[in-house]
Amino acid sequence: MPFDAQADAAHRSAPQRASANRAIAAWLLAVAAMVWVMVALGGATRLTGSGLSIMEWAPLSGALPPLSEAEWRRLYALYQTIPQYALVNQGFGIEGFKEIFWLEWAHRLWGRVIGLAYALPLAWFWLRGRIPAGLKPRLLLLLLLGGMQGAVGWFMVASGFEADRTAVSPYRLVMHLSLALGLYAALLWTGLTLLRGAPRPLPATAGTVRRQAKAAAWLVVAAMLAGGFVAGIRAGFDYNSFPLMDGRVVPDGYWRLEPAWRNLTLNIPAVQFNHRLLATLATLAALGAAIAGWRRLPPGAARKACLGLGAAVCLQYALGVATLLMVVPVWLGTLHQACAVLVLTAALVALHCLRDTRSAA
Template identity: 80%
Template sequence: MPFDVPLPSAEARARADRRSVALWLLAVAGMVWVMVALGGATRLTGSGLSIMEWAPLSGTLPPLSEAEWNRLYDLYRTIPQYALVNQGFGLEGFKQIFWLEWAHRLWGRLIGLAYALPLAWFWLRGRIPAGYRGRLLLLLVLGGLQGAVGWFMVASGFEADRTTVSPYRLVMHLGLALGLFAALLWTGLGLLRTGSGTAPGVASLRRQVKAAAWLVVAAMLAGGFVAGNRAGLAYNTFPLMEGRLVPEGYWQLAPAWTNLTLNIAAVQFNHRLLATLAGLAALGAAARAWARLPPGFARTACLALGAATLWQYGLGVATLLAVVPVWLGTLHQASAVLVLATALIALHGLRAPERLG
């Protein structure tokens, strides 16, 4: 007579569903991380303007004939970037920048599939945890919006007076990518950390980590303006900028607020200042965690935040001194997401885990 196999309890099934959805969301967050790095590489190589059509479906395939390659190359030759930067580099030169931008867009499409298809599967099988359906749908909308904002950014580079995209649209695109990454990571962590309990006496430390996290975000967005203005190609000394702590000409543009977004001296100084403040806050939080927290998840996460911030700061200085080589600039942008991730993990480690509903 066969043994009866006991069915899993409702609580065990709920835990399994939460874990499965969490791992899926964390995997998609990892893909977004790669997307940010690819975006940095396309910007640094000037590849982002090589594809002048937004074709979400038909653009999945690369050119399959010489005639199609020539058609796309002829389109590219109509924009200022070709005339002022790449004139005469030929079809082979065009192909080199095309493939990187095509891979960037293809990866974005793959992220969409990696999110939408599992979402539908979890939804139809009733495996989405209670209270998460609306949040997961919102993340789907944000992902679609990111694609539209990406094209909105690229289209700004086709204007008559530009060889690069608008710094404002670049920061909008970067900020939305970081927000999407943060939302995916935070939601995944919330699903994984179940049960009860909290670390004692961590309220002030959590406030310090939160301050460090916001400073990290501010430094990353300021870095977007550095990238959008190609400000990393100037003032390639550290810690002073042409022998001055605050560079000459910080307020030279009018109206005054445009200095914060378009003045090369100002945007680079702001990025340096915010990065320094973020580094000090993160290292201070790591030191407090080392001294006050018992060994465990929260302490390790705070120490990782300090280490990641120190690594990123060193990379930033090296990138500046080397006058922004593509590989180092790309690594710097990718490592910025690492700092954001460790900040979010540290914040999550310092909060009371959720109880299953």
């Protein structure tokens, strides 16, 4: 859904258009930052087992926490009916329940705040006539996808109430994560386009750097989705050594599930190995993009963005290894998930700086 950030209604002056674009960009980037926080909160919720503590989907009334002891006991009684309570938290009492409840409640409340932070300014900019016509369909689509994210979140949570399950479905978890990252990417890219406008001319050698950065970006996305399955089946709590897995490069039991495709999503050794492999390939590709940018680009935003991509991926790789060796402490696992968004940000900024003037036109 392309749009030209510099083209607007003819009756408006160039300074007015530029001012409107900057204001809309600041709003979109602020919402993107809120989505980043949401992803980190989601990681903490998952690692603490808090995500199943609220068994009702109440988009409006759920914004208020329990206001009486009777309401606390009602919610606790509901929680006692699911397998997670019986198999993991049995007997931890209402005070223990409150500890996991508050984190999940904060996670859901933050989602509602993001919705308001997007919808209200959108209506204001729209009614004031400050949104470029070509941008309106994209902003409406993002509003729709944001609403869908809430429904997908509940779809994911509901899977954790099924018999003999103490966590949500890894498939639904990856679906929820993918949509969040897609929304973040769209918000960031749109905001950057409004701020930076048309692509800056780059030397002919930029084509090689662009291809390298694209390869790194796709590998980063693949590693992040593979990490979603690691989180979904708690694969990070096994094979806590590096670089070998139980003394082997490829762990024993990689293909132990039938049919074979299930190993890619449900088999702990295979899922963790795949995440390690993709993360390693993404790191090598990002370092390649950084080196290519340093050698082939003149000083400026594009070169800095390539170097930033290399640095961000190396930081994330180090955090991933530390998380594994320390057997996934909550704080470090949350930081690792938050840093994944930093890597995605660096990849998108690099690609944005490396845009081809011909394809953009």
